[in-house]
Amino acid sequence: MPLITRIFLKTGMVWFLIALLFGVAQQINALTFPSLSVLFWHSLMVGWITQTIMGVSVWMFPGRVKEESLQHQKWSWMAYGFLNVGLVLRIISEPFVNTSELAMWKYLLVVSAVTQFIGILCYVIEIWPRVLSKKQRRQQRKADH
Incomplete structure (x- = not known):
């Protein structure tokens, strides 16, 4: 299992615990943030x-370069x-x-959304070539060489 996959999964578990804490706090009204x-939902679904x-698909989708380097990943x-x-x-900010x-908090929330969107785009760029058909992958390899 690649390091990036392990990092995604471990960080995902941390976000799960954070979501759990938000959920418990919400139920006992310990925090009064509206x-x-x-x-809670953002930590659970995105975190x-x-x-x-993302972590599992980066590992499991075919076509990944097995060498673990920053250049390849x-x-x-x-x-x-x-x-x-x-x-x-x-x-x-929320x-x-x-x-x-x-107004700073609203701008920070927008920066947060844009940053997450860029993260999803980076993931799509990583995965997209892996979901091509075999014929398309062969054509792409020929074009690359």
């Missing part, structure tokens, strides 16, 4: 589910970085978007 439900899917690492930076920015008069 956005706690949003943080845990999406990262688990750059799109996966960029997807990982952008996605997690975006998630952290979301956790930081509670203050509706409660603070500072």
Whole structure:
């Protein structure tokens, strides 16, 4: 199993625990943030589910270069970085978007969304060539050489 897959899966489990904490806090009303439900669902769906899917698919889809190097896995690492930076920015900014008069939090939330979107695009760039048909892959290899 490649290192990037292990990192995606371990980080996904951390986000699962964070989502669990948000869920418990929401149920016992320990925190009064109106956005706690949003943080719970975002941590669960993007942090845990999406990262688990991304990690496993990077490992399991055919056509991956077996050599573990930053050069061969750059799109996966960029997807990982952008996605997690975006998630952290979301956790930081979401509670203050509706409660603070500072526009900074709204801009930070937009930066969070854009960063996560870039992470997903990096993942698509990594996976797209792997889901081509055998004929398309052969044609692409011929064009590359």
